Amino acid sequence: MKFSELTKGLDIQGVHGPDAEVVDLSCDSREIAPGWAFVALKGEKVDGVEFIPQVLAQGASAILSESPAEVPEGVASARMVEGRFTMGHLAKRVHGDPDEQLALIGVTGTNGKTTTTTIIRQLLRGAGIGCGLVGTVLNAAGDAEEEAVRTTPESPSFYRWLRRSVEAGDRASAVEVSSIGLDLGRVAGARFTVGVFTNLTQDHLDFHGDMETYFAAKRKLADQCDRFLVNVDDPRGREWLAAADHMSYAIERPACYRASDLEMETTGTRFRLHNAVGSWPVESPLLGRFNAYNLLAALAACIEAGFQIEMLLPAVKGLTGAPGRLERVNCGQPFGVMVDYAHTPDALEKLLAEGRRLLPPGGRLHVLFGCGGDRDRTKRPLMAEAVAKTADVIWHTSDNPRDEDPERILDDAAPGIPEVIRRDPGRYHRDSDRAAMVRLALTDCRPGDLLLLAGKGHEPYQEVKGHKLPYSDRGAVEAFFARSPA
Numbered sequence: 001m002k003f004s005e006l007t008k009g010l011d012i013q014g015v016h017g018p019d020a021e022v023v024d025l026s027c028d029s030r031e032i033a034p035g036w037a038f039v040a041l042k043g044e045k046v047d048g049v050e051f052i053p054q055v056l057a058q059g060a061s062a063i064l065s066e067s068p069a070e071v072p073e074g075v076a077s078a079r080m081v082e083g084r085f086t087m088g089h090l091a092k093r094v095h096g097d098p099d100e101q102l103a104l105i106g107v108t109g110t111n112g113k114t115t116t117t118t119i120i121r122q123l124l125r126g127a128g129i130g131c132g133l134v135g136t137v138l139n140a141a142g143d144a145e146e147e148a149v150r151t152t153p154e155s156p157s158f159y160r161w162l163r164r165s166v167e168a169g170d171r172a173s174a175v176e177v178s179s180i181g182l183d184l185g186r187v188a189g190a191r192f193t194v195g196v197f198t199n200l201t202q203d204h205l206d207f208h209g210d211m212e213t214y215f216a217a218k219r220k221l222a223d224q225c226d227r228f229l230v231n232v233d234d235p236r237g238r239e240w241l242a243a244a245d246h247m248s249y250a251i252e253r254p255a256c257y258r259a260s261d262l263e264m265e266t267t268g269t270r271f272r273l274h275n276a277v278g279s280w281p282v283e284s285p286l287l288g289r290f291n292a293y294n295l296l297a298a299l300a301a302c303i304e305a306g307f308q309i310e311m312l313l314p315a316v317k318g319l320t321g322a323p324g325r326l327e328r329v330n331c332g333q334p335f336g337v338m339v340d341y342a343h344t345p346d347a348l349e350k351l352l353a354e355g356r357r358l359l360p361p362g363g364r365l366h367v368l369f370g371c372g373g374d375r376d377r378t379k380r381p382l383m384a385e386a387v388a389k390t391a392d393v394i395w396h397t398s399d400n401p402r403d404e405d406p407e408r409i410l411d412d413a414a415p416g417i418p419e420v421i422r423r424d425p426g427r428y429h430r431d432s433d434r435a436a437m438v439r440l441a442l443t444d445c446r447p448g449d450l451l452l453l454a455g456k457g458h459e460p461y462q463e464v465k466g467h468k469l470p471y472s473d474r475g476a477v478e479a480f481f482a483r484s485p486a
Contacts, residue, residue, distance in 0.1 A: 034060075105305055114322045117135050396429065
């Protein structure tokens with residue numbers, strides 16, 4: 001695409017140089033290849049203009065910057081007013097408007113994004129309909145899958161995956177849309193066929209500052225959607241619906257899409273799905289009330305995107321959900337072990353409620369958890385409080401300490417656990433070495449107990465001082481039983 005065509009009509013000033021051919025673009029200097037445009041954004045610590053000599057040496061054909069930049073006369077260049085949002089529109093254009101060639105389904109909310117988008121993809125693929133995925137665990141197009149770097153990638157990567165979906169013959173793509181991604185323009189320019197709001201609980205206040213700002217960021221997605229579904233069993237969902245004309249889904253309340261007669265067992269979940277057209281029995285192998293919400297949202301979104309429910313229902317029985325979400329680890333042990341990504345107070349509360357329901361009579365509920373470093377400190381005691389309310393045995397440890405002192409993170413969370421529990425060595429255990437704590441917890445479990453390993457979920461690493469060290473909760477459990485067979 002010619003540089004003039006790429007930039008036409010956008011909020012771009014001071015276009016200079018030849019009308020170069022642009023094949024792709026990125027704000028990451030390491031990605032730049034011959035014929036690519038480099039988008040030089042102002043970072044917190046470094047301005048992208050500092051990398052212009054490097055990307056020119058790599059063959060960049062054009063430079064777009066937020067700050068004034070020195071660019072050789074023979075290189076196409078321009079200035080952007082709102083860099084990240086302009087970059088989204090540029091990426092959409094250079095990749096041929098792939099969002100308009102797919103039934104694009106965006107899911108936002110504090111909890112449930114990963115599982116809901118994963119279910120959408122599994123439902124559609126199970127019905128023989130190609131569906132891509134852009135999310136926390138992986139990005140996918142057709143049969144190609146790659147591990148994801150962040151929940152919502154930068155716009156060039158986002159649109160690149162949508163283009164790959166189009167080229168792979170996918171008819172749809174399911175996208176996790178984070179509040180941070182919305183604020184930073186990572187899906188700027190995209191038109192979603194359907195949007196979904198799952199719920200809102202405390203998270204990311206280190207970025208947004210307060211809950212109202214966080215909620216406002218989530219609401220931005222609706223402006224980019226043809227149709228929008230809101231969970232009206234969530235208080236913020238009801239608040240949103242009262243102020244805007246959107247569709248709804250719920251289990252407890254009247255809604256456009258409702259699940260009634262909910263039955264939850266240790267082998268799966270059943271309910272009846274109702275909408276204005278009719279009602280259908282739904283039987284899923286997924287566990288837990290929160291997965292009933294995720295499945296309800298996924299079915300409603302697929303129907304609103306134009307897919308027939310009669311094609312979707314046979315695929316429900318084959319659902320596996322998302323990796324690391326209430327995922328069993330079975331090594332032949334006489335007690336239950338599950339890993340889950342729960343890392344907010346609300347997610348922990350729901351996880352423990354499900355754990356208590358799955359617990360056999362006489363069994364003890366063990367919960368291993370930690371809080372992330374360099375993230376919202378105010379939620380740490382709330383997370384600990386959520387665990388203390390329900391767990392019989394608490395294993396308090398690290399999650400991803402990042403650049404913080406692990407012991408300080410533990411100190412921040414500890415006040416959420418009543419002192420009487422913290423003083424009981426049979427109920428409360430504290431150690432920042434997560435792998436060691438997993439081993440101790442497994443050693444302490446008796447037949448009939450259930451151990452929930454919360455926070456890491458699918459992640460195969462711990463993030464410490466700028467390094468991602470190999471680690472997974474599942475791997476730690478499997479290694480324990482490899483050394484000490486159950």
